[in-house]
Amino acid sequence: MAVRPPYRSLRGLSAVVAVLAAGAVGCSDVSEAVDSAKDGAKKAARQRSVFSLDVGDCYNPNGKAEGEAYLVEIVPCDEAHQGQVVGEFAIRQGGKFPGEDAVTTIADTRCPAEAQKFAPDTWALPQGVGLSYYTPTAESWATNDRLVTCTYSTEKGTFKGSLATAKTLGPEQLTYLEGSNAVYEALWANQPETDDVEGDLDGYQAQAKAVAAALDTHVEGLKGVKGSEVGTLRGTLAEAAGEWRKAANAADLDTFYVAYDAGFTLIDPDKSVAARKELGLATTVPADEAEVWAG
Secondary structure: OOOOOEEEOOOOOOOOOOOOOOOOOOHHHHHHHHHHHHHHHHHHHOEEEHHHOOOOOEEEEOOOOOEEEOEEEEEOOOOOEOEEEEEEEEOOOOOOOOOHHHHHHHHHHHHHHHHHHHOOOHHHOOOOEEEEEEEOOHHHHOOOOOEEEEEEEEOOOOEOOOOOOHHHOOHHHHHHHHHHHHHHHHHHHOOOOOOOOHHHHHHHHHHHHHHHHHHHHHHHHHOOOOOHHHHHHHHHHHHHHHHHHHHHHOOOHHHHHHHHHHHHHHOOHHHHHHHHHHHOOOOOOOHHHHHHHHO
């Protein structure tokens, strides 16, 4: 799911507070007004600066989940909420603000890794939840703000419960997820911007080389993971690595296409469902991934 990242800023300070107006109203109206006032007071009391967000915090943004923000509503994770902080890091750069595009590129690169430390199994995320982040603006940069706050959030609806699962997973589960996540990260992080393969064959071959390397590492890691289905998947992924390597080294376009298509088919997420079930991991392929391979 594509989620445009929200931004921190010292501008736009606002808090919503319900005010109970006294007047000639019925008991039902008074009761509703009191409940509304209580809800408003609770919301106001939960307002926190976006600069104070900590890893693990569950929150609701004030306003749209994009643009500039100063306050968010911190809520208990067992209540319905729209986002949770899953990682953070500081940009190690002084001097002038590097620009929105540069900051976004850094967040795009670092936040997936930070999020996977917190919630390694992306298949277990609630439907509609995707990665977003709060980043410095030119104004906040001038106040020495360098922090990028990585969050899982939803544009529509809410979810309940913490997404923190890293500490609940065993060594074999984590080994599998680390390798699997790296494969798909290599695929999408190296995806050329153009769909003209002939016009950017070098770019597509660089992608194929990165995927083959990630698959080699994943296959090696699976040697220490028990299970017949895991063993079957390991064989499939070893075959996939060979096809991606052929694509990376193809001397002509036709050879590339044949190998690329075979390699892409062999890493269809559906092929890992049985191994995931054997390992006790989530087994429902995320809708956006299923759509890519179905197409």
